Amino acid sequence: MNLEQVFILRKYARTAGAIFFILIFISIIDGCVAKFRAPINVHNILPGQSVKVDGPLDSKIQDTRELTYTSASDNVRLSFDAIQPGFWLGGIMWIGTVTTNELIPPGEYDISVYTKGETDIKKKFVFRIKVFKDYASYRQSFKSVIRRYLDLSPWWILLFCIPLTAITVGIVFFLSKRVDELLAREGKAEIFRIVRGDTACEIYFGLGTKHGLRPDASVSLLNESGNPTATMVVQRVSETDSSAIVGLDYKVKEGDIVSLGKI
Numbered sequence: 001m002n003l004e005q006v007f008i009l010r011k012y013a014r015t016a017g018a019i020f021f022i023l024i025f026i027s028i029i030d031g032c033v034a035k036f037r038a039p040i041n042v043h044n045i046l047p048g049q050s051v052k053v054d055g056p057l058d059s060k061i062q063d064t065r066e067l068t069y070t071s072a073s074d075n076v077r078l079s080f081d082a083i084q085p086g087f088w089l090g091g092i093m094w095i096g097t098v099t100t101n102e103l104i105p106p107g108e109y110d111i112s113v114y115t116k117g118e119t120d121i122k123k124k125f126v127f128r129i130k131v132f133k134d135y136a137s138y139r140q141s142f143k144s145v146i147r148r149y150l151d152l153s154p155w156w157i158l159l160f161c162i163p164l165t166a167i168t169v170g171i172v173f174f175l176s177k178r179v180d181e182l183l184a185r186e187g188k189a190e191i192f193r194i195v196r197g198d199t200a201c202e203i204y205f206g207l208g209t210k211h212g213l214r215p216d217a218s219v220s221l222l223n224e225s226g227n228p229t230a231t232m233v234v235q236r237v238s239e240t241d242s243s244a245i246v247g248l249d250y251k252v253k254e255g256d257i258v259s260l261g262k263i
Helices: 003-037 135-139 145-150 154-185
Strands: 042-045 050-057 067-071 076-085 092-100 107-115 125-131 188-196 200-205 218-222 228-237 242-247 257-260
Touching: 003 145, 003 154, 042 050, 042 092, 050 125, 067 076, 076 107, 092 107, 092 125, 145 154, 154 188, 218 242
Parallel strands: 042 125
Antiparallel strands: 050 092, 067 107, 076 092, 107 125, 188 200, 188 257, 200 242, 218 228, 218 257, 228 242
């Protein structure tokens, strides 16, 4: 590939990487906002489906057989699966599965969980099951905007975009190295850093002593058309990189080209 082709491919790779990065950011924000907006004790479901539920327990409870529940409908059943330590706040919690009958009418159904023989209503854990008549209405209940309109979990989009972002970053890095090699053959280099001062800008570019540069040497700043627009004096030089000074009157940006020799 020639230099122009590499430039074009790198531009496309950078654009793709930016898009993937934006999708990652949007997915994280959407997923987190949806998580915080979702009521802790409300679970949405369709007729005939099951959903995992959990709740806090007194540390004295060791067996699920010590637990029982009451349901607002015989069409909503709860089975206790296990007792285990809490995920975030410590303590003990029960894990269960709510199952609905396929003929259950749409609506909201409360379930109370408590230990057998418990009469204190304050010690009962109450949560709500919202049953929707069809998938379309169920989908509208999603707090995630992405899931509501695209029917995709934002976390799946995140997992999909992370490796693609890494791949595009690798491609951009490879193509940038290729650009440096092709430009160096012509005695040119891209500006990769600009430090703006009160009276001038110090620019850094990838040409050094191995390319024949020495302090106080002159180099040219090229415009987008490849024509020289300013002559700069090299200030500091390493084996592979150098810096030079250019006036604030010149519109210079990262990615502009510097060429050996003066105008």
